[in-house]
Amino acid sequence: MYGATKLAQEHLLMAWAGAHDVITTVFRLQNVYGPGQSLTNSYTGIVSLFSQLARRGESIPLYEDGAITRDFVLIDDVADAIASVLDRADAPAGPLDIGTGVATTISDLARSIAEFHGAPAPHLTGKFRDGDVRHAACEIAPTEEALGWAPRFDLTAGVAALQEWIDRVDPR
Structure with a gap:
């Protein structure tokens, strides 16, 4: 349902843009995380949720078998991608995936965050989320070619940046 809603919004935007002769670039953002995100809103993503649990010394719970995949992209890379198109006369029309590729x-993410904080290893809960997508990642080569942009931060560097920011804004 979530993906269908996003695609419908893209189609509406592109139809409007076509009717008004406006070049429209649509960014398909992957799982965005990083400094500045809400630490209390459960809908802001699992990176901040896992970070909060690990900081408290708790084991991070994993759904299914922990092998669900996502493309996690640091907010700094997203901002760079958006900035790369703003002043271009030749902005590309249509959708572009913004992620790391x-x-x-989820298990690797949780393990990385737990290790950063010296928290216990993540554990499988046996729970499932109805309607959750098993695998979600993107192909960024077309975006790199169209924008001359590439992500600068891998997950290790991005997770570390988020943890350092959390420590500054929410000291223990």
């Missing part, structure tokens, strides 16, 4: 398992 790397599919990371």
Whole structure:
């Protein structure tokens, strides 16, 4: 349902743009995380949720088998991608994927965050989320070619940046 809604919004925007002869670039953002995101809103993503649990010394719970994959992209890379198109006379029309192009398992993400904080290893809960997509990652080569942009931060550097920011804004 979530993906269908996003695609419908893209189609509406592109139809309007076509009717008004406006070049429209649509960014398909992957799982965005990083400094500045809400630490209390459960809908802002699992990176901040996992970070909060690990900081408290709790084991991070994993759904299914922990092998669900996502493409996690640091907010700095998203901002760079958006900035790269703003002043271009030749802005590309249509959708562009903004991510790292790397599919990371939820288990690997959780393990990385737990290790950063010296928290216990993540554990499988056996729970499932109805309607959750098993694998979600993107192909960024077309975006890199169209914008001359590439992500600068891998997951390790991005997770570390988020943890350092959390420590500054929410000291223990």
